[in-house]
Amino acid sequence: MRLSMSLHVNLVANGMSVEQIVKEFPLLDAEDIRQALQYAAVLIYEELHPLTGSLL
Template sequence: MLNIDRITSNPNIMNGKACIRGMRITVALVLNLIANGLSKAEILAEYPALQAEDIDQCFNYAAYLAEEELYTTQKVS
């Protein structure tokens, strides 16, 4: 079961991008920080409003999106 109750989207906050608990911290920002080598502890120190579970849910949300099936409209030769 997907648990992403901390991931929110509001058209008035960051143009509707997926954010954490209605804050102006996007899921994409957190994932980019991790992808660029920051540890969870470093992110939590830099963004004190975040909690460890927020970061965990970013991963859950990303994993959910990655499972989406892609369909091509181009012919494969």
């Protein structure tokens, strides 16, 4: 079973603990969830653009 990384992030964002997620989706483990969150953080970081000029 494959789950999207957005589902991993969404579950954590909506208050589920890693333990709850692993119990609900037994094919996942804590490392899967950690990697999904880490990847999401990288994507968000790359989307940040500093404010310049009149936007400051």
